[in-house]
Amino acid sequence: xxxxxxxxxxxxxxxxxxxxxxxxxxxxxxxxxxxxxxxxxxxxxxxxxxxxxxxxxxxxxxxxxxxxxxxxxxxxxxxxxxxxxxxxxxxxxxxxxxxxxxxxxxxxxxxxxxxxxxxxxxxxxxxxxxxxxxxxxxxxxxxxxxxxxxxxxxxxxxxxxxxxxxxxxxxxxxxxxxxxxxxxxxxxxxxxxxxxxxxxxxxxxxxxxxxxxxxxxxxxxxxxxxxxxxxxxxxxxxxxxxxxxxxxxxxxxxxxxxxxxxxxxxxxxxxxxxxxxxxxxxxxxxxxxxxxxxxxxxxxxxxxxxxxxxxxxxxxxxxxxxxxxxxxxxxxxxxxxxxx
Amino acid sequence: xxxxxxxxxxxxxxxxxxxxxxxxxxxxxxxxxxxxxxxxxxxxxxxxxxxxxxxxxxxxxxxxxxxxxxxxxxxxxxxxxxxxxxxxxxxxxxxxxxxxxxxxxxxxxxxxxxxxxxxxxxxxxxxxxxxxxxxxxxxxxxxxxxxxxxxxxxxxxxxxxxxxxxxxxxxxxxxxxxxxxxxxxxxxxxxxxxxxxxxxxxxxxxxxxxxxxxxxxxxxxxxxxxxxxxxxxxxxxxxxxxxxxxxxxxxxxxxxxxxxxxxxxxxxxxxxxxxxxxxxxxxxxxxxxxxxxxxxxxxxxxxxxxxxxxxxxxxxxxxxxxxxxxxxxxxxxxxxxxxx
Numbered sequence: 185x186x187x188x189x190x191x192x193x194x195x196x197x198x199x200x201x202x203x204x205x206x207x208x209x210x211x212x213x214x215x216x217x218x219x220x221x222x223x224x225x226x227x228x229x230x231x232x233x234x235x236x237x238x239x240x241x242x243x244x245x246x247x248x249x250x251x252x253x254x255x256x257x258x259x260x261x262x263x264x265x266x267x268x269x270x271x272x273x274x275x276x277x278x279x280x281x282x283x284x285x286x287x288x289x290x291x292x293x294x295x296x297x298x299x300x301x302x303x304x305x306x307x308x309x310x311x312x313x314x315x316x317x318x319x320x321x322x323x324x325x326x327x328x329x330x331x332x333x334x335x336x337x338x339x340x341x342x343x344x345x346x347x348x349x350x351x352x353x354x355x356x357x358x359x360x361x362x363x364x365x366x367x368x369x370x371x372x373x374x375x376x377x378x379x380x381x382x383x384x385x386x387x388x389x390x391x392x393x394x395x396x397x398x399x400x401x402x403x404x405x406x407x408x409x410x411x412x413x414x415x416x417x418x419x420x421x422x423x424x425x426x427x428x429x430x431x432x433x434x435x436x437x438x439x440x441x442x443x444x445x446x447x448x449x450x451x452x453x454x455x456x457x458x459x460x461x462x463x464x465x466x467x468x469x470x471x472x473x474x475x476x477x478x479x480x481x482x483x484x485x486x487x488x489x490x491x492x493x494x495x496x497x498x499x500x501x502x503x504x505x506x507x508x509x510x511x512x513x514x515x516x517x518x519x520x521x522x523x524x
Numbered sequence: 525x526x527x528x529x530x531x532x533x534x535x536x537x538x539x540x541x542x543x544x545x546x547x548x549x550x551x552x553x554x555x556x557x558x559x560x561x562x563x564x565x566x567x568x569x570x571x572x573x574x575x576x577x578x579x580x581x582x583x584x585x586x587x588x589x590x591x592x593x594x595x596x597x598x599x600x601x602x603x604x605x606x607x608x609x610x611x612x613x614x615x616x617x618x619x620x621x622x623x624x625x626x627x628x629x630x631x632x633x634x635x636x637x638x639x640x641x642x643x644x645x646x647x648x649x650x651x652x653x654x655x656x657x658x659x660x661x662x663x664x665x666x667x668x669x670x671x672x673x674x675x676x677x678x679x680x681x682x683x684x685x686x687x688x689x690x691x692x693x694x695x696x697x698x699x700x701x702x703x704x705x706x707x708x709x710x711x712x713x714x715x716x717x718x719x720x721x722x723x724x725x726x727x728x729x730x731x732x733x734x735x736x737x738x739x740x741x742x743x744x745x746x747x748x749x750x751x752x753x754x755x756x757x758x759x760x761x762x763x764x765x766x767x768x769x770x771x772x773x774x775x776x777x778x779x780x781x782x783x784x785x786x787x788x789x790x791x792x793x794x795x796x797x798x799x800x801x802x803x804x805x806x807x808x809x810x811x812x813x814x815x816x817x818x819x820x821x822x823x824x825x826x827x828x829x830x831x832x833x834x835x836x837x838x839x840x841x842x843x844x845x846x847x848x849x850x851x852x853x854x855x856x857x858x859x860x861x862x863x864x
Contacts, residue, residue: 192864223811245810246811266780266812267771268770269768269770269825270532296824297770297824318776318806319771319809319814320770320771323773430607430609436658438660443787444837445864448787449783449808466658469689470563471563471586472660474659484634500784501841522843
């Protein structure tokens with residue numbers, strides 16, 4: 185099938201750009217130095233390309249992601265990097281993992297999360313440490329106590345993790361480097377109390393700054409979005425939603441890609457015409473974007489690319505992505521890890 | 525099943541509040557005076573309750589919504605209120621509608637959309653007229669010409685529609701009334717040129733202001749969101765996402781409802797504890813919300829309600845909604861009209 189035959193809105197992944205990002209990251213964080221975060225794409229077919237690149241362990245945000253990765257044969261070393269206290273859901277997850285011979289490690293940060301893991305057939309945990317962002321994670325000074333508690337409950341403690349999302353998009357590189365270093369000081373102090381082989385941290389915006397961790401949890405690098413594009417990172421935009429212009433006046437044009445096809449939490453996505461020009465985006469509606477091209481005029485039937493401001497929730501809105509090379513559609517990849 | 529047994533995040537619809545909204549709207553716009561917009565919920569089970577209330581015609585935003593409604597036996601009079609130029613998709617839609625004995629009318633606003641409809645087995649159209657919001661819709665002065673063109677192509681022209689989303693949430697009631705009246709002047713002038721029995725317009729924020737149309741296209745009224753709640757409308761919040769507190773410190777708490785479970789284009793959703801207190805919402809992450817309750821403390825395991833800022837895209841992120849009455853889960857409704 186040719187790209188122009190795709191019904192719109194169509195989530196499109198450019199195979200060559202994807203390959204370029206995979207290759208670049210394999211230089212920055214080769215092999216087990218990267219634990220790709222599947223929350224960024226929720227797609228086992230895409231995860232398989234990361235696995236083939238040598239990154240055989242994965243980070244997951246939800247039980248559904250863990251179970252889907254295990255069932256897809258990508259379960260060498262899965263990390264559920266979020267806290268879960270739902271014992272039934274955790275037990276279903278460990279059953280699925282056992283069935284598929286998958287290894288799963290779960291983040292814990294409190295007595296309640298340790299209890300839930302121990303009661304649900306989980307065998308291995310990481311202690312999640314708060315390193316500056318007010319979300320989950322125990323205080324660094326408590327990490328040793330949580331590790332002791334976990335070992336007391338029969339759990340294997342593999343090490344520590346700490347996520348600092350607030351440091352991903354600091355434009356001032358020196359300030360970012362200093363703040364990452366301060367966060368890692370906290371994480372390594374906790375690690376000294378916890379023990380284990382794993383120190384897991386970071387993301388796409390900081391993966392080049394981590395010389396003191398064993399692995400980085402980057403996800404967005406593989407597809408990218410306009411939020412990360414501001415950061416002068418070595419990754420290229422490999423994913424967009426293709427739309428069709430369905431109305432055009434002398435003042436504005438309207439394409440059939442709305443806010444139900446795009447993650448909107450990082451603000452408006454960008455619009456590009458197929459000749460590579462940008463556009464002023466006026467607003468998104470449920471199924472429309474109203475825009476004015478920077479150059480030329482848009483006509484009914486023209487195709488446009490809508491570039492996500494935030495890739496992760498954009499993927500979660502689509503049933504499948506179309507893998508394309510040039511004008512050709514070469515595969516259809518189900519976004520099969522959606523939901524919880 | 526009891527509500528507290530639901531795995532979270534769980535999209536919940538309160539059956540009594542839903543019934544209250546259905547009853548209120550049946551007073552404001554009884555029977556065919558309302559053509560409920562299914563884009564607000566994307567759920568045929570919910571649409572069936574609107575049908576049972578006497579609203580037998582529906583508004584749809586996508587081909588998928590039309591096909592799903594037809595297949596669910598809710599196809600007495602379906603309006604695809606958005607322009608589509610994809611002839612294959614339109615032809616699939618008309619085939620599905622014929623198969624299920626459903627009636628479908630399609631919005632047109634240009635020669636291209638008339639051509640697509642005529643070439644795809646569509647029999648009936650409405651002329652979509654721009655009444656002030658820069659999106660689709662022909663200029664009011666062109667509506668007669670579009671209607672003539674459609675009739676010339678063998679299409680039955682049922683009348684006009686005009687959507688003015690920018691007028692839905694004007695806080696100043698007098699200004700809103702004046703602007704709605706000005707928009708309806710444009711629509712009725714176009715209707716005089718077009719002919720037909722249908723004048724379709726409006727939405728939840730303006731449905732009480734429409735004495736000159738034959739039908740209103742409201743959708744959000746039935747579930748509501750915090751954006752419409754500012755408007756002192758007679759509809760109550762009937763839908764929320766239930767979450768579980770998974771981390772709590774002396775400063776903040778974290779629940780497992782993130783931006784992948786909530787439409788974020790209207791800004792942050794609100795958080796309420798089960799005793800009805802609000803919270804300061806700090807930020808949403810992919811799978812988390814960080815918040816501070818206005819009263820009391822949140823503990824790990826507590827349930828919270830996250831109230832959507834925009835109901836339509838929130839529904840599109842979930843596979844199913846749980847219908848509840850008091851503490852009891854009484855049904856599971858698939859959100860079966862997602863996608864395109």
